[in-house]
Every structure is written in structure tokens, then in C-alpha cells.
Amino acid sequence: MKSIDILIIGAGISGATLAERYASLGKKVLVLEKRDHIAGNCYDFINENGILVSKYGAHLFHTNDEDVWEYVNRFGSWYPWEHKVVARVDDKTVSIPVNITTVNTLFDENISTEEEMKNWLDKNRVVYEPAKNGEEAVLNRVGPVLYEKMFKHYTKKQWDKYPAELHASVLERIPVRTNYDDRYFSDKHQALPKGGYTKIFEKMLDHPNITVLLNTDYFDVKDQYSGYEKLFYTGPVDRFFEFKEQLTEKLEYRSINFITEHLDQEYYQENSVVNYPGQEVDFTRIVEYKHFGDQKSDKTTIVKEFTVDQGEPYYPVPNEKNQLIYEKYKEKADALKDVYFVGRLANYKYFNMDQAFKNALDLFAELEAENLQEYETAKVI
Numbered sequence: 561m562k563s564i565d566i567l568i569i570g571a572g573i574s575g576a577t578l579a580e581r582y583a584s585l586g587k588k589v590l591v592l593e594k595r596d597h598i599a600g601n602c603y604d605f606i607n608e609n610g611i612l613v614s615k616y617g618a619h620l621f622h623t624n625d626e627d628v629w630e631y632v633n634r635f636g637s638w639y640p641w642e643h644k645v646v647a648r649v650d651d652k653t654v655s656i657p658v659n660i661t662t663v664n665t666l667f668d669e670n671i672s673t674e675e676e677m678k679n680w681l682d683k684n685r686v687v688y689e690p691a692k693n694g695e696e697a698v699l700n701r702v703g704p705v706l707y708e709k710m711f712k713h714y715t716k717k718q719w720d721k722y723p724a725e726l727h728a729s730v731l732e733r734i735p736v737r738t739n740y741d742d743r744y745f746s747d748k749h750q751a752l753p754k755g756g757y758t759k760i761f762e763k764m765l766d767h768p769n770i771t772v773l774l775n776t777d778y779f780d781v782k783d784q785y786s787g788y789e790k791l792f793y794t795g796p797v798d799r800f801f802e803f804k805e806q807l808t809e810k811l812e813y814r815s816i817n818f819i820t821e822h823l824d825q826e827y828y829q830e831n832s833v834v835n836y837p838g839q840e841v842d843f844t845r846i847v848e849y850k851h852f853g854d855q856k857s858d859k860t861t862i863v864k865e866f867t868v869d870q871g872e873p874y875y876p877v878p879n880e881k882n883q884l885i886y887e888k889y890k891e892k893a894d895a896l897k898d899v900y901f902v903g904r905l906a907n908y909k910y911f912n913m914d915q916a917f918k919n920a921l922d923l924f925a926e927l928e929a930e931n932l933q934e935y936e937t938a939k940v941i
């Protein structure tokens with residue numbers, strides 16, 4: 561067995577960032593990844609129609625963090641992409657987030673200024689301050705008519721829970737615009753990597769100090785590895801402990817069934833993502849990948865997303881019960897020496913990609929502050 565300094569479980573954003581950073585310090589890094597590919601949930605590939613598709617759902621990069629933006633640009637070029645989402649509601653097509661056009665289209669209103677839109681929201685909203693759950697949070701922002709049409713059933717499809725059964729925080733920050741802005745995000749940097757995310761990860765992990773073993777579940781091989789300085793674990797926190805602790809309560813996760821269809825036509829829908837917030841279909845959205853980067857092909861590929869209970873864990877379910885279970889695991893995790901729990905599954909928290917990069921970069925900087933200083937001094941000398 562080769563000697564290693566750093567053992568990393570998972571080759572997603574968190575694992576790849578730590579691997580790249582430690583390798584740059586001269587450490588020997590081993591990354592174990594249970595899937596047959598790197599890039600975690602950002603993994604994408606060119607399919608049989610010649611279209612770049614994401615295996616685990618469309619991933620749109622957006623950030624206001626200059627350090628993260630500088631970091632991701634080290635590993636490839638990015639092109640500007642302002643994501644837009646539309647929704648089919650009552651046979652109409654409206655913008656998401658809710659904006660002036662959404663309200664005018666759904667309710668035959670004639671709003672034209674920000675002030676009128678604010679008045680409409682004020683007239684409709686039901687004040688709950690503070691909101692005790694997700695339902696109150698939405699009613700507080702937009703009122704019952706939009707709640708019913710756009711949020712209630714979508715939330716049930718997404719979480720298998722109605723908004724009233726979820727933390728207020730899950731829906732508190734639903735974006736609502738009082739203008740015509742129909743961009744899904746408003747961050748300063750919104751972009752997609754030229755050639756896809758997987759290429760970015762290939763570049764990050766392409767270092768003589770980094771070895772990546774695919775198709776390798778850490779729990780099948782962990783006895784083979786010891787003597788490392790630090791272990792970074794980016795898998796589900798409950799899985800780490802269920803083999804040796806008495807904490808048998810499992811955390812809840814939501815997964816997604818991605819149902820792909822290849823169609824012999826140029827386009828299926830007018831936009832990359834069309835959401836279906838109503839009860840008329842079981843899926844939450846349809847993604848047509850060729851819209852991203854205006855890809856060309858005679859055919860098209862669409863993916864319907866059904867959120868389900870069983871399968872790969874994608875989304876932690878944020879409610880009181882799970883938070884209490886997670887806290888027990890966190891206590892155990894914090895007590896371990898030289899073992900660090902990083903990323904969305906290990907922290908049982910949904911992170912956007914930029915937050916995942918930032919958390920990993922911050923952890924590295926925190927743990928290696930001293931070494932980094934010595935390293936910088938050595939470089940200057």
C-alpha cells in the first residue's frame with residue numbers, strides 16, 4: 561500500500577477541492593469514490609444525441625463570492641449563462657420566480673410598476689411574523705392564491721410533505737420579484753463551464769500527488785487504510801456511524817428518479833427548464849439539456865424529474881425531527897480526531913455549488929493556516 565497523507569471519501573466538489581488544495585501543499589492524497597465517475601452530483605457527459613447532459617439534474621452555477629469565482633476559473637473557462645425557469649400553471653406559462661408578468665398572466669391583472677406589484681402582494685399576503693412553518697412563510701410572502709397555485713403542491717411533490725410540515729426556513733427565502741426580472745438567480749456571477757463540469761473536476765484532480773479510486777465504497781475497504789494525517793468524509797453522516805455506534809435512527813433524504821426520453825425532433829419545449837407546480841402530473845420539472853449553451857443536434861433529450869423517498873440521497877429533509885437526529889450525529893462527528901465531515905450529505909444541509917466550494921476552501925485554510933504561511937515563506941525564499 562502506498563503511503564498517503566490525506567484520505568478523502570467522495571470525488572464531488574468538497575472532496576475534489578480538498579484533494580486539489582492538499583496536493584498543492586505537497587501532500588499525497590487518496591480519493592475513494594463509490595460511483596464509477598468523478599464530479600459527484602455535478603457529473604455530466606455527452607450522450608448518444610451529442611448533447612451535454614447532467615446525470616443528476618441540471619446544475620447552474622451562480623455566486624457572489626469572488627474567491628470561489630476566482631478558484632473555479634483556475635480549472636477551465638466559463639461562459640455567462642443567466643438561467644430562466646418557466647412554469648405551466650392552469651394551461652398558462654409563467655415566469656419563476658414570481659414577478660409582475662407572473663401575476664398579470666395568472667390573474668389578468670394589469671400591474672406595470674414596482675409600487676403596484678408591492679401593493680398587490682401587500683393586499684394578498686397574510687401576515688405571519690415570525691412564520692412557524694413553511695405554509696406560514698409562503699402566505700406571509702405571497703398570500704393564499706399564489707400559495708395554492710405555485711407552492712403547495714410543488715412542495716408536496718418535492719418533499720412528500722405539505723409546507724405546513726416543513727421548517728419555515730425551507731420556504732422563507734422563495735424569491736419573489738416586484739419587477740419584471742425573470743432571471744432565476746440574481747448573483748453577480750452566473751455561468752456554465754465550457755465543455756461541462758466533469759472537465760473541471762478532471763483538471764482539479766490531475767496532479768501527480770492525487771490518486772482517485774473509482775467504484776470503491778469506503779466502508780468496504782476502510783480497514784486497508786490507516787496512518788493518514790487526516791480523513792475528509794463527504795458521504796451521508798448517518799452512514800458513517802451506523803456501523804459502530806448505537807445511533808440507529810436514520811436521517812430522511814429525498815431522492816430523484818430521472819426519466820430520460822430521446823426525441824426525434826429539434827426541440828421539445830421553449831426553455832431549458834419547465835416546472836410543473838400543479839397536481840396534474842407527478843414530476844416536478846422537465847429539463848431539455850440542449851438549451852444550455854445553445855447546443856445543436858437534430859434530436860433532443862428531455863429528462864422528467866420525479867422526487868421520491870428511496871434511492872441516492874439528494875436532499876436532506878429539513879424539519880425538527882431530522883435536525884434533532886442530526887445533532888446527535890454531529891456530536892459524535894465533532895468528537896473524532898483528524899476526521900472532518902464536509903459537504904451537503906456529511907453536514908445534512910443543502911448547499912449550492914458555490915457554498916460547497918467555499919466550505920471546503922475555508923476548512924482547508926482553517927486547518928492549514930500555519931502550513932500555508934510556512935509554504936508561502938518557503939516559496940519567497
Ligand SMILES: Cc1cc2nc3c(=O)[nH]c(=O)nc-3n(C[C@H](O)[C@H](O)[C@H](O)COP(=O)(O)OP(=O)(O)OC[C@H]3O[C@@H](n4cnc5c(N)ncnc54)[C@H](O)[C@@H]3O)c2cc1C
Pocket residue numbers: 569570571572573574575592593594595599600601602616617618619620621622776777778779794795796816874875902903904905911912913914916
Ligand atoms: C438535483 C440537484 C440539482 C442541483 N442543482 C444545483 C444548481 O443548479 N446549482 C447549484 O449551485 N447547486 C445545485 N445542486 C447542489 C450541488 O449538487 C451540491 O452543492 C454539490 O454537489 C455538493 O458537493 P458535495 O461534494 O458536498 O457532494 P456530492 O456532489 O454529493 O459528492 C459526494 C460524493 O461522495 C461519494 N460518496 C458518498 N459516500 C461514499 C462512500 N461511502 N465511499 C466512497 N464515496 C462516497 C458520492 O458518490 C459522491 O460522488 C443541486 C443538487 C441536486 C441534488
